[in-house]
Amino acid sequence: MGRVILLAMLFAQCAYAKPAPEQLMDAPVLREASDYSFSTLELDSADGARHYRIWLGRPLKVSTANPVAYLLDGNAAMAALDTPLLHRLAHSAAPPVLVAVGYATPLRIERNARTFDYTPQVGEGAQRDPLTAVPSGGAEPFLDLLTEQIRPLINQRLQETPRRQVLWGHSYGGLLVLYTLMTRPQAFDEYAAASPSLWWNGGVINTEGLAQRLHGKPRTLLMMRGDEEPASPAMRTGPKGEQGGAAKQLLASLQQVKGLKVQYQAFPGLSHGPMLPASLHYTLEHISQQP
Secondary structure: OHHHHHHHHHHHHHHHHOOOOOOEOOOHHHOOOOOOEEEEEEEEOOOOOOEEEEEEEEOOOOOOOOOEEEEOOHHHHHHHOOHHHHHHHHOOOOOOEEEEEEEOOOEOOOHHHHHHHOOOOOOOOOOEOOOOOOEOOOHHHHHHHHHHHHHHHHHHHHOOOOOOEEEEEEOHHHHHHHHHHHHOHHHOOEEEEEOOOOOHHHOOOOOOOHHHHHOOOOEEEEEEEEOOOOOOOOOOOOOOOOOOHHHHHHHHHHOOOOOEEEEEEEEOOOOOOOHHHHHHHHHHHHHHOOO
């Protein structure tokens, strides 16, 4: 009986954390005519171990008033876009520039690279992911790359320095969004964390000292979760219509932080995987309505 339970838990973990790992990326918006034009740039990590491909989506007109949305899991984000969405965004009050930060791979999800990039270092020495046992803990060098190399390259191509910088991520990407807000809140103006992996390594998101790190500069956080998501990979289903316990506690703590505006959005009937496209569409529509 114990072996059956263990196998069931392992199956649930794989289903949660490894969504079709060999699925190829298919992004119809790169083939179809739309009100956005896309270009790419590529660069490597400082240690040469990870290879990035970034898609830059420009609306019809770009100025400092356009928000710039940096999208983690860029391959999957590009696959989640569609032409009707791009049309709505392009004709909205604040058409966002799209920066999908992905990997130079034909895959929709580059599991090993994202596991390393989107997880913080805990303690000293080499670190393995508690779920997949692949190397983890590279959040700091990845954020350095994102803010010190990728962003200047994007601004150079735009020939503008937009005033609103937004960071969106799902799952491990959502964990990184929260980690960025907690540790370097000045890096972005707005944060959108979808289905963040709050269970990771026993919980690593801590709001202590965040108010001081804001330095009086207001920031906004949009947190999103499907009401059928489990609280952790070891659970098969989520608390119907409710936030998970960790999400509840974190939201309560964040709402006490002076200078941080927090919004929580539940997605009825959605589990972990479908939350990626749903949260991405919601986030882009949300920021495009705020000139």
